[in-house]
Amino acid sequence: CNVFWNFSLGHETWTLKMTFSCELRLEIVQLFCSCDRSVRVTRRTMQTKYGHKLRNLTEKTIQRIVGKFEASFSLKNELPPGRPKSKIVEKTKASIKRTLEESPRRSIRSIAKRTKVSRMTVWRIVRN
Secondary structure, X not given: OEEEEEEEEOOEEEEEEEEOOHHHHHHHHHHHHHOOOOHHHHHHHHHHHHHHHHOOOOHHHHXXXXXXXXXXXXXXXXXXXXXXXXXXXXXXXXXXXXXXXXXXXOOHHHHHHHHOOOHHHHHHHHHO
């Protein structure tokens, strides 16, 4: 479960994310159960104990942590569903850029064939 801080400077807005450790999540769940399952009392107790470090601990965050624990008996962050994004290896990037430097008029398709990388991947590397 995460806590987000939004702040803006001029026309830009940034969001910072704080991820709680498993130990802190466990403490939140234990405190929630010992406080007659009161989210408000749990939040106040945690903020009293940790002070300004948890000033943005919201009741919704506590509900998410406890809800996840009750559903899966887990305190760990799970990976989002779906296929993970692949990472282009630096060697592949270097190989494609080297091929492009050797013969700049070469097509994306021929570079892809030569380096055995998909056309879209080559196009993304060349574009950046």
